[in-house]
Amino acid sequence: MGAGVAQASVASHGPAASGQARPQYTHRQILEILSGLMLAMLTAMISNSVIATALPTIVGDLGGQDQLSWVASASLLTMTASTPLWGKLSDIAGRKLMFQTALVLFVVASVGAGLSQGIGQLIAARAGQGLGAGGLSALAQVILGDVVEPRQRGRYAGFMGAVFGVATVAGPLVGGFIVDADALGWRWCFYVCVPLAVIAFFVIQRVLKLPKTNRDTSIDVFGAFTVTGGAATLMLLLSMGGKQFAWNSVWTYVLLGGTVLLLLLAVVAERTARDPILPPRLFRNRTFVLSSVGSICVGMAMFGVMIYMPQYLQIAKGMSPAASGLMTLPLVVGMLITSTASGQFVTRTGRYKIFPVAGMFCVAAAMFLLSRLHTDSPEVLIGADLAVLGIGMGLTLQILILAAQNAAAPSDLASTTSGVSFFRNLGGAMGVAAFGAILTNRVASEIASGFHAAGIQRAPGADLGSPDDIQKLPAPVRDIVRDAFTSSLETVFLVGIPVAIIGFLAILALKELPLRGSSGRAKAVKEATGAGAGAP
Template sequence: MAQASVASHGPAASEQARPQYTHRQILEILSGLMLAMLTAMLSNSVIATALPTIVGDLGGQDKLSWVASASLLTMTASTPLWGKLSDIAGRKLMFQTALGIFVIASMGAGLSQGIGQLIAARAGQGLGAGGLSALAQVILGDVVEPRQRGRYAGFMGAVFGVATVAGPLVGGFIVDADALGWRWCFYVCVPIAIVAFLVIQRVLTLPKIRRDTRIDVFGAFTITGGAAVLMLLLSMGGKQFAWNSVWTYGLVIAAVVLIVLSVVAERGARDPILPPRLFRNPTFVLTSFISICLGMAMFGTMIYMPQYLQIVKGMSPTASGLMTLPLVLGMLVTSTSSGQVVTRTGRYKLFPIAGMACVATAMFLLSRLHTDSSKVLIGVDVAILGIGMGLTLQIMILAAQNAASTADLASTTSGVSFFRNLGGAMGVAAFGAILTSRVASEIASGFRSAGISRPSGGSTLGSPDEIAKLPQPIRDIVRDAFTSSLETVFLVGVPVALLGLLAVFAMKELPLRGSSHRGKDTPTPTTPEPTP
């Protein structure tokens, strides 16, 4: 795989620059990308079961959503930037840079001595993870044509499923192990990231393309600023300040101004981060909207389901991690099998239709869980959610890439990833605001109904261990409050998923570019692909 140095003069020239890869070489590159994706996804899922213990140790149950959403915020805001930077400096260099940032931030998170330091380190993790999640898909798009991409994209989706289940399991084991402790939830990602760096260094060889481009500084500032302000509003509203307050109105105005300025910036930029022409592509608009809906339901469930399992059901972190096994099994089976079917048939729209229907159904079923719900019922509910995620996640990326010109591949991929992460950050923040508000009112109502005076000295909320040690009447009130509040949280996810389902129906299914058959060791063709 010799490197080439060519000038880029449009989609055809970029497509001609694609080197020839055999199936074996693609699998080698895929292995490095999968390790990096595993690292990025694991950083969020590994702390899910450990969060109650972490905030109990460092203090700040009210800041739990910040520990989770800080990384999602920076991941969301930085995703479009990574795509543009990879166009300028090269995919491989920026991918390895993202890995380096992630490793440094992970070490910082493990060494944190306070909740503020941990939140800052988590923001650094999100910055690196944003590059990994976006550029992995871009690189896959560089080396594999759309028709064949489904068979490999399914494996990428499976990695997400593995991280989803491995994270809570690993996190629960680490927290329960006396010799480790929660800090190892962050250290455990480091060796995987280093291995991914070395694998990519050895197997990935992409042509050096001279691009006449520049960084859209104004667009970068307004896009990332608008996303950051919106996340601050959702994360802090109703907690650090009242919804009906000067802070709320100020942040709303700031978000609107930055979003308007980002539109102006992108329309006037020579090389915009999110080119306005992308939004004239109905497939990009719809896949981005679907990704927002899916991200809200997905990340919201991942972060707050352990709250139900540990606080309401009294499970240990390890046991709550095991309860996610049905989710990952459903996701593994559907993501890999759907990718193979898409490659053979060239049809893909049916899968996200079924997927979003499953997500909506799962969110409704999760909202019906109570303090006495059986483990079998919980397992069935999360399995349906996993099936829905597996049928939808990678297909959205594939559909968007297939509808884009080769010149817009990086912008399209990072754009869809941006909106999915934005939905996730919005979901975590909004669901957290709902949970915090509802828990406080439900606990107060519970004490009044029981005729019990609320204990002085602060909130009864804390880590699962602290809640388990409360006197029986108070413990029951707290658990009932969490149950009722989480019912509301999951119920809010139902209309969100249904909106995503309607958007899938509105999406036009375009023929997948590329051949439907190829020998095991046949290289990827380098003939130009037509621009839709």
């Protein structure tokens, strides 16, 4: 294998170098490269899904249930902010080196999370995990774009989507088993990712032989500071507003003003930089803009459900972590089937728009169905609702990246891919933070109303602790807390409906460009950008 890829590698300097041919890889070589990317992606994705079912127990043990959204959003925050940087750094230092660097960073942070003795240490370690995961998620798609033409990319992108499905189903199951096992404990939810990452590192070292490129580029330091700073201050505002400080407070206005200022400076930085992280010309590309809007919306729905659905199953339904993990099977099966099937169909027909359109419709329908759940909803109904969401995500996630890549110039492949990933992760971080703020504020109000309506005095400890703590409450108090949480979660999912509708309308306005090989790529780029022959 090594010799074959090495031979292909020297055929050209890669697609990122304008005007040069794409190296030709055989199907077997692509599958071997894909295996390394998939293993690394599995490592990054399972780090979030494996602790989804364990988060209520973790934060109940270290710092209280009200910290759950902050622990979850810490990794999403750094993953979001760092995604554009990884794409630019890979242009300078090389895809393989930066991909392996992200793996090492992820391993170190995972060990740190497992060793955490307090909620602050855990949040810091989760932030480190997010930095590594941001590089893995963005660069895997960039590398796939380097070695596979758009017309053939659908079949392989389907495999990448399948990895997400496997991680989503395996994570909650493994996490639930670890939490329930007395000999392990929740710390092993972080350690379990380490051997996978180590294996992925050596697989990538062996099979990934990308062409050497000499790019006349530099790091956009001012742009990096303003883009990541703007995303960070926005996430801090959404994560901490209404909890650590009131919405109508000095801190709110300081963070909001800082966000606006940094974003305005980011616009100036990207327009004046020689090699911007997010080139302004991308935002003149209709396909990139609409794909990014759709990615924000699907990211909000996806991460919001992944983080808060296990809470519903454990608190409202009284399930164990392992049982709540099993309940995610319909979501994953739906995602796995539709992601793989849609990728194969795109490769055969060259048509792709119908899939994200149908997918976002399913996401909106799923958010409505989930908002109708109650404490006594049957498991079959819950599974059916999650299956609809899985179908929607499977039809949407990978195809939006494929559409943006297909409309991009070869020299913009890394920026385009990391840009769409950035907005998807930004949507996820915004969803977790905003949904968490809504949930926390509503739960406190609903619990107080429940005790008042029942005519009983508020019992000590009648707040959201760990699921085990809630199950130990006296029956009348436990019922009030469970009903309050379920009612609050209904509001969260209702807020997700208009978000999904916005994503649906954005994708509906997407212009479908033909998926072509290298011979027709220039024409597709020209149609997408509306640029003349001299455009980059």
